[in-house]
Amino acid sequence: MRLLDEESIENIATGAAFFGAGGGGNPFLGKLMALEAIKKNGPVKLLDVSEIDDDDYFCPAAIMGAPAVMMEKIPKGDEFERVFTMLSQYTGHRFVGTFPMEAGGVNSMVPIALAASLGIPLVDCDGMGRAFPELQMVTFYLGGVAATPMVITDEKGNAGVIKTIDAKWAERLARVETVEMGGSATVALYPSSGAQIKQNGIRGIVTLCEQVGLRIRDAHLNPAKALAEILEVTNGHLIFEGKVIDVERRTERGFNVGDIKIDGFNDFQDQHLSVLIQNENLLALRNGKPLVMTPDLIEIVDADTLLPVTTEVIKYGKRVKVLATPADARWRTEAGIKTAGPRYFGFDYDYRPVEELVKEG
Amino acid sequence: MRLLDEESIENIATGAAFFGAGGGGNPFLGKLMALEAIKKNGPVKLLDVSEIDDDDYFCPAAIMGAPAVMMEKIPKGDEFERVFTMLSQYTGHRFVGTFPMEAGGVNSMVPIALAASLGIPLVDCDGMGRAFPELQMVTFYLGGVAATPMVITDEKGNAGVIKTIDAKWAERLARVETVEMGGSATVALYPSSGAQIKQNGIRGIVTLCEQVGLRIRDAHLNPAKALAEILEVTNGHLIFEGKVIDVERRTERGFNVGDIKIDGFNDFQDQHLSVLIQNENLLALRNGKPLVMTPDLIEIVDADTLLPVTTEVIKYGKRVKVLATPADARWRTEAGIKTAGPRYFGFDYDYRPVEELVKEG
Structure with missing residues (x-):
């Protein structure tokens, strides 16, 4: 306690x-x-x-x-x-x-x-x-x-x-x-x-949130170190960095649905990321190819402050980093994927874990 | 009991x-x-x-x-x-x-x-x-x-x-x-x-229903007498007789809405009745002029058997009589008319009691 x-x-x-x-x-x-x-x-x-x-x-x-x-x-x-x-x-x-x-x-x-x-x-x-x-x-x-x-x-x-x-x-x-x-x-x-x-x-998710939040709070002191620590405690991946060039967003059946389009810079120059949403970020396509799929997590954060950017406030021109985190093992079971995998949301892909997709590059 | x-x-x-x-x-x-x-x-x-x-x-x-x-x-x-x-x-x-x-x-x-x-x-x-x-x-x-x-x-x-x-x-x-x-x-x-x-x-509405139902059951013995008795116990009016020439009906927001068009015969030759519905018959227009308005009752019955014809089954070609009954006094108060009068349903008419409209002819 x-x-x-x-x-x-x-x-x-x-x-x-x-x-x-x-x-x-x-x-x-x-x-x-x-x-x-x-x-x-x-x-x-x-x-x-x-x-x-x-x-x-x-x-x-x-x-x-x-x-x-x-x-x-x-x-x-x-x-x-x-x-x-x-x-x-x-x-x-x-x-x-x-x-x-x-x-x-x-x-x-x-x-x-x-x-x-x-x-x-x-x-x-x-x-x-x-x-x-x-x-x-x-x-x-x-x-x-x-x-x-x-x-x-x-x-x-x-x-x-x-x-x-x-x-x-x-x-x-x-x-x-x-x-x-x-x-x-x-x-x-x-x-x-x-x-x-x-x-x-x-x-332990509340405590884990707190740990990540603390690192984001202190990110201005040493952004690279904060990012590295966040990736470490979440077992995550930095998958993209770029500028938001378009946000399609509408309210449909009580949900925010849409598509966030990001053009890459730094290590991701000349690449394009598209993040499809239904309230949450559900599918990230890099140059049209799946890179992260629900139930794995796609986190869009401010490129400098690392503050999370939620789907209802993200805007054209925002410079962002995109991270990905493997979902809890229960989400990666057959029942978990049936419940919240890509096909449930109408995406025509079989689920594949983010760590595999990232490795393939 | x-x-x-x-x-x-x-x-x-x-x-x-x-x-x-x-x-x-x-x-x-x-x-x-x-x-x-x-x-x-x-x-x-x-x-x-x-x-x-x-x-x-x-x-x-x-x-x-x-x-x-x-x-x-x-x-x-x-x-x-x-x-x-x-x-x-x-x-x-x-x-x-x-x-x-x-x-x-x-x-x-x-x-x-x-x-x-x-x-x-x-x-x-x-x-x-x-x-x-x-x-x-x-x-x-x-x-x-x-x-x-x-x-x-x-x-x-x-x-x-x-x-x-x-x-x-x-x-x-x-x-x-x-x-x-x-x-x-x-x-x-x-x-x-x-x-x-x-x-x-x-x-007493259950008993009143039974009395009207009994007269409809026996209508084949003497249709004119049955009709007269129904009008008497309900304090009602025979307002039209004719053939259904068109039924517009659709399900909208969970309701049946539409328009029943009837061409007159017998005493109503050369006249036209239009009955606008939202689940119930709400407004009867004779030759385009209001004749019965909600909350007063508009009853469409089979011309011969006097059996009630509900909005979900009424069809082209059906020969019908149309009756009207004054609503209970509580429906004719300001609150009653505000709750279930013509304007509530989007009809651009001030409520007038059926007995007045019928008298004007």
Whole structure:
């Protein structure tokens, strides 16, 4: 157990935006929410997964929807408690702690704000080890934990419990509600026992986010060293460096979808990278050839500060570095690839691990 | 109190389709559901509103969606009990009886099937005195009763509780779920105390449906007498007689919308009637001039048998009579007209009562 203070939260927000792989929301917005909550209620306890009881119940809370909408439709503040309380009442479980559903600038912060306001601990794990756009793209789903009963609410006070026959139906029903609620909504889902967390959680991700965030914070002191350390702790690859020359982005069925086009410089002169997105960066094509494929992570960061650049804010002219990180082993199983591999998103490629593709060059 | 047997149910289904004003679902389908349920569980008790206790709780159940979809997507049978049980659990109220939300071939039958399978009574009232397409178009809404918490489910077993800040948000969220569930869904909503029913229910509508249904059943013996009696018990008007020459009909945002065009014969030779629909018949224009406007009822019936013809089955070539009935006084208030009058549906007319328009000819 350790306490998360303001400094930890700043670093977690930055690192989470990195692992958000373009999605998971804007870290500036997320940070403000969490900082305000701990300013009001004091620091949050972070528990290692090994410290929780098998029989206790925990529940993640998150913001669902298009990140571009999320930025203009800031939560009122009582949504997190409402989804948690409603789900607790509906399931009959007292939730003794919370944890992030995904790593992301907003969605790593939502549970911290919730933990602060309810005075409960945060568990050092999540359900993706990155961000993904759909509700069934969760390691808990791969492990057989039900996504529902889940609760969804908006800033106006409308709310609903959703209980479905599988996680894909939860995604479908929650998605149409999210769109109707204006494009973003707050959800609590995958209520889980300690035993289920031990089996399915991506352990230590909050701490890993913090470590990466700390290195990004200090990158101005020695950018090359910071980058090398980030690649080391994430087991990652620097795959591109260049200038954004075009961003096609639209909101479609409640998602941000599009294509980020980058022309290379430095070691990548005369090369072109295209990053296809659905909330997250999903597929990187170098000179038209796949270089990184979902579920592996594609991280676009500022070329100088190494600050993560999320899909809803990336713009023409931005100078960026592009990194890639192997996904957690659970995402690389047959079930993981079926759930969140390239074909699920309509890309006509068989999944191949980033380390293989990078080696081929 | 009296018992509803097979014969009553047949007549109620027919009369309810008449009051459904084109909507509320197909009486043949509705009848089958209710008859099967009483065959299995015995007859259903019908209670007069005066017989219920103020402090008891009751809840309507209904099928929501486009009637054209409903016909091809027949409920599996356990949906009614599921919505009722879930809403009972969520609200903490034991529902001692049920009642129809609206008059309609299906939606007057759903509560009978439910009452039979749960062994609870049906209350002789509804919340419209007709059918309307949206969830806030209910006398209970006009009287300040909350539409939610409500429960929605599909035949696959997906379900949700919806709790909103007002009935229009309930309509919006339940509508997108209905569309996502395939275009029709089963709902339980407007949970009400006996006192709320006494204040807001349209009393005696089940019995009135039965009376009209009985006259339609016997219409072949003396059609003119049956018609005269129907007009008498409903305080109605015969406004047109003719042949359907065109039906424009499409499914839009989960509703059947369209225009039924009828060329007159007999007393209406050389006249033309156009009936605009959104699930229900909403506006009748004779030679381009309004003759009946929602919330007043427009009933299209077979010219010979007087059997109601609902919007999802009406076809080119059908010979019909068109009747009109004044809406319940609550629909003719400012709030009622704002909720379900012509302007709400996008028709550029101020509401005028059918009896005035008919008099002007």
